[in-house]
Amino acid sequence: MIISLTYIYYIAGIFVALIALLAMKDKGNSKRILTGAFWGIYAVSFLFGTAIPPMYVGILVIVMAIIAGFGGVGMGKHKEATGEQRMAQSKKLGNWLFMPALLIPIITVYGTLGLKDVKLGGLDLFDKANVTLVSLGVACVIALLATMVLTKEKGMQPIKESRRLIDAIGWAAVLPQMLATLGALFAAAGVGQVVSDLVSAAIPVDNRFLVVFAYTVGMALFTMVMGNAFAAFPVMTAGVGLPLIVKLHGGDPAILSAIGMFSGYCGTLMTPMAANYNIVPAALLDLPDKNGVIKAQVPTALMLLTVNVFLMYFLVF
Amino acid sequence: MTLLGIAVVIIGFVLRFNPLLVVVVAGIVTGVAGNLPFDKILTIFGEAFVKNRYLSLFILTLPVIGLLERNGLKEQAQELIGKIKVATTGRVLILYLFIREVAAAIGLTALGGHAQMVRPLIAPMAEAAAENKHGALPEDTRNKIKAFAASADNVGVFFGEDIFIAFGAVLLMKGFFEQNGIILEPLHIALWGIPTAIAAFIIHGVRLYLLDRKIAQEVENHHSSHSKVKGDAAL
Numbered sequence A: 001m002i003i004s005l006t007y008i009y010y011i012a013g014i015f016v017a018l019i020a021l022l023a024m025k026d027k028g029n030s031k032r033i034l035t036g037a038f039w040g041i042y043a044v045s046f047l048f049g050t051a052i053p054p055m056y057v058g059i060l061v062i063v064m065a066i067i068a069g070f071g072g073v074g075m076g077k078h079k080e081a082t083g084e085q086r087m088a089q090s091k092k093l094g095n096w097l098f099m100p101a102l103l104i105p106i107i108t109v110y111g112t113l114g115l116k117d118v119k120l121g122g123l124d125l126f127d128k129a130n131v132t133l134v135s136l137g138v139a140c141v142i143a144l145l146a147t148m149v150l151t152k153e154k155g156m157q158p159i160k161e162s163r164r165l166i167d168a169i170g171w172a173a174v175l176p177q178m179l180a181t182l183g184a185l186f187a188a189a190g191v192g193q194v195v196s197d198l199v200s201a202a203i204p205v206d207n208r209f210l211v212v213f214a215y216t217v218g219m220a221l222f223t224m225v226m227g228n229a230f231a232a233f234p235v236m237t238a239g240v241g242l243p244l245i246v247k248l249h250g251g252d253p254a255i256l257s258a259i260g261m262f263s264g265y266c267g268t269l270m271t272p273m274a275a276n277y278n279i280v281p282a283a284l285l286d287l288p289d290k291n292g293v294i295k296a297q298v299p300t301a302l303m304l305l306t307v308n309v310f311l312m313y314f315l316v317f
Numbered sequence B: 001m002t003l004l005g006i007a008v009v010i011i012g013f014v015l016r017f018n019p020l021l022v023v024v025v026a027g028i029v030t031g032v033a034g035n036l037p038f039d040k041i042l043t044i045f046g047e048a049f050v051k052n053r054y055l056s057l058f059i060l061t062l063p064v065i066g067l068l069e070r071n072g073l074k075e076q077a078q079e080l081i082g083k084i085k086v087a088t089t090g091r092v093l094i095l096y097l098f099i100r101e102v103a104a105a106i107g108l109t110a111l112g113g114h115a116q117m118v119r120p121l122i123a124p125m126a127e128a129a130a131e132n133k134h135g136a137l138p139e140d141t142r143n144k145i146k147a148f149a150a151s152a153d154n155v156g157v158f159f160g161e162d163i164f165i166a167f168g169a170v171l172l173m174k175g176f177f178e179q180n181g182i183i184l185e186p187l188h189i190a191l192w193g194i195p196t197a198i199a200a201f202i203i204h205g206v207r208l209y210l211l212d213r214k215i216a217q218e219v220e221n222h223h224s225s226h227s228k229v230k231g232d233a234a235l
Helices: A005-025 A032-048 A054-069 A083-114 A128-151 A157-189 A191-202 A208-226 A229-248 A253-268 A275-284 A292-315 B004-014 B019-033 B038-051 B053-070 B073-083 B089-105 B114-134 B139-161 B168-179 B186-192 B194-234
Strands: none
Touching (some): A005 A032, A005 A128, A005 A157, A005 B053, A032 A157, A054 A157, A054 B019, A054 B038, A083 A128, A083 B053, A083 B114, A128 B053, A157 A191, A157 A229, A157 A275, A157 B004, A157 B053, A191 A208, A208 A253, A229 A253, A229 B168, A253 B139, A253 B168, A253 B194, A275 A292, A275 B114, A275 B139, A292 B139, A292 B194, B004 B019, B019 B038, B038 B053, B053 B114, B073 B114, B089 B139, B089 B194, B114 B194, B139 B194, B168 B186, B186 B194
């Protein structure tokens, strides 16, 4: 293949390395060395993540957590455009401003669907296994060039603006990846098996409704702990869904899966562990309450989970 | 004992320690409780962190969004919404929820996202729609609108994507049952997702519809409490 995911990680690595450099040089940030070190290590994980032995990457990851945990990641000083400047530019550029923003999803979708099988000189253009991610990376580069042409902004300005945004997100940017490591450790230590044993030991197995209730609500709860319904599904289905609903009560496995997974998603809406959906957006939107997005979602999640319990009870058997 | 890590997570989040630190401590506790040697724990940390780097690729959108914001993207989004007289916060977000869910159902999960769509476009439009009706908004109301904009993105993509037969989750379910000797048609799984998908749209759509009233109420309460303060001061 010509463009592989590794190259996209290199771009991300160079980008974060530049952010780290700017952070190091920022005299307006009293913790500039630690802040720079945090982003610097992060850049290393993008650039050399597969070259460094995993054990040492693990140590670097823990160092990042310690820097962030003791308040080492600080806000920099940024020269922001004033309201008048932004207003003047928006008057001048008008609806053209939407063009680069929309280029990102359009090129990503086009690349995912249209360029999936395109070859150049006998080689795949995009990495087939990761075509959406590669398309996203390419889309961001093209959209950035389009933005720079449109706004006539040059040099380091896009990096400076990114640092303004990334400072607002702070350590939360790394949280989704950190939670994925926890998921891997849960799996290695066999946490899932213990939980599903507990659930199946606690319910009266001959009551159809209670079995369905335990499976759907268990999916939601376990997803809240793991932050990921994909991790909860095999565990809960092996522990409760398959032996009790399918084998004992003769439920339909396709219906069980569809509604079971959606019950897990109800859990995703309610947990800070699903950081990329709930915590990162709260940071991106400058919400003072990091759980603001979760609070907006909890009523929907609970109502939908109730609907799922009854849908499964009436449809699965 | 292996559940000790879960306890660490819950306690850590409740006591509001830094989540990165909580997660690392929980990981180490889980590994030690599960009798994993320490170098193995470090290796899992490193491997999983590197393997999941794709989760953070949204940062690549930041240069584009940052530069456009500097040049008035939010102002232009608000300007555009101002021209559409029937636009309200609830209607803007219901429309986005609908588009996001339908697009995800036909496999276009890339249409949307918090960094690409919600922060630069959807949230400013939802805010502007409320401002056009009520004038300046109280800070709490503004934050509530932003949070609901993010929620529309999440609900839309979650409950749309499983309707698409080639989506990873559907293939994961098929694969799980295959390992247990049961062959499932992906189309079947996708079809039985539709009732929940519709329920999700109705439930969240109604809540977004009611959001307009809530905004009106909050703005009114804010104004009346303010005029009261002023009135008291005048006395």
